[in-house]
Amino acid sequence: MVRVKICGITNLDDAIMVVEEGADALGFVFFRESRRYIEPGLAGDISRAVPPLVCKVGVFVNEKEENILRIVNMVGLDAVQLHGDESPEFCARLAEHVKVIKAFRVSKEEDVEASFKYTNILPLFDTRSSQYGGSGMTFDWRILCRYREKLRYFVLSGGLTPANVGEAIRMLSPYAVDVSTGVESSPGKKDKCKVEAFIRCAKEGVRL
DSSP: OOEEEEOOOOSHHHHHHHHHHTOSEEEEEOOTTSTTBOOHHHHHHHHHHSOTTSEEEEEESSOOHHHHHHHHHHHTOSEEEEOSOOOHHHHHHHTTTSEEEEEEEESSHHHHHGGGGOOSOEEEEEEOOSSSSOOSOOOOTHHHHTTGGGOSSOEEOSSOOTTTHHHHHHHHOOSEEEESGGGEEETTEEOHHHHHHHHHHHHHTOOO
16 A cells, blocks of 8 residues: 655644544655745654654755754654755765655656666655755656656655545555645645545545
């Protein structure tokens, strides 16, 4: 069954709500330019308040390795998700200390092929945009279909909503899906009805 990560968690109430709705992982954004940025201290408090089997993921953009590892230890992160221009060498070094999810922004086949240069990472495919992080827009999923046999595990992101996540899963069978904007009432505030619908559609592979 596909895993569901709810990203952009900014408060304890939302964290508890999405866990109770069945989320497998929570995402904390440590990129200060994001509207969903959270201070590491608050993220640590939230991390300690949720059940231990829920995966806690920290999102970073072109951050220094020592700062990433400091926040990993402070918050109690299980994995890091890198959305910048991190090199294969950087990711390999980091993967010696913590699980690494590396985001690749997709608009053409070469963007998917770039992921094959990396080792010991879980690739995440998102929509290419002019900014770092999520754009709230989908990309052409048919690009990924051409590489499906080479991609044993990957995360799908970019413009996912309760209305389209079931179709995406049926088409691509990703290991996990990652959503933020698609389940919000405003940036950083999750909508309980949207979260419930998204997780149900993802887990059951259905369309609203």
